Amino acid sequence: MVNLKELENALAHLAFPSQKTKGRLGLRETENYFYDDDSIFEKRLDPFEIDSIKIINCKAFRRLANKTQVFPLPNNPHIRNRQQHTLEVLAIALPLARFLGLNSALCQAIAYGHDIGHAPFGHFGEKYISEFSGKPFNHAVNGVVIAQYIERKGSGLNLCSETLQGILQHSRTNDPDLKIKKQTIQEINLVMLADKIAYAFADYNDAKRVGYIKEPNSSNIEAFGAYQRSRVATCFQAIVKESAQKGQISFNDSAEAKEFKILRQWLYEKIYRPINFDVQKSYLDRLFEFLTTEKYFVGCDPFLLLSLLTDKEVFQFGEFCNTARIPAIESLSNFGIMEIVPWLKDKNIDFSKHGLNL
Structure with a gap:
């Protein structure tokens, strides 16, 4: 029986040193983190702590509260949205990083920012944009695009290179084995795993909560424990042991x-893929038509605009269409994209290209 206490700081020698960051891709004399003169704070805060502060305060992070995790616009407040999922990823990544001796500030920044590029309706929205735009839409890539070219009136958040890499490399949708990239910073691999653990058990719980699945069922969920906390703890301990043994996050x-690989496959087969998004598709179809014909949006990529919308806004637009064939532009005055559009016009921002020099 392995004593976990003996494995504490097992990967400390691999921790990414904050002082060795490649820095911010657009170095500016004044970042205005808090006040006009930011130098006092910059000297006292880890650069990745500053990244976390920037992300928490950005518009894309706020929009996550009205974006789907799995089930769109739930009536039950206990069902996760994308922002709550983000916080649950952080709740796993942060203690895991500290226990293993990795850079917790970097893990925190990546966790906060990892999903800011999601379209409405989660992976269905991602698939919709890819199919109809003819270009691959990946929320991880779009997250970097938003951070670099859309936030702060188009000037970007100016995050550290390693934080942007973490946002870009966190996704493993098409990788059932969760392969670890050996040349990748350890903290990036850690957040990638924290993301998968957070959504797997939480999504199972939410599927039960809405009556989408019943117990008993054909899943192997009980292999991890009887409750969410015990299931997360089981994976936490397994990651610590295997990572210590292999000398890297594993x-x-x-x-x-x-068992976790089997569970993820079950979730895709029984929950994620079968969900019916026909209503959401009809609303997105109408929205796309509106964004391509309304002169206010000339010079903007309609698919990029779609990715910036929340589920709530898409449904609201659908309701407008039920009362008026073509809604007036004024009816969208409370939509978030209305204050972003002026900074997107004629910018030729490509949501499929992250622009990072890795």
């Missing part, structure tokens, strides 16, 4: 990792 070979 969650592939243990019995728990193999």
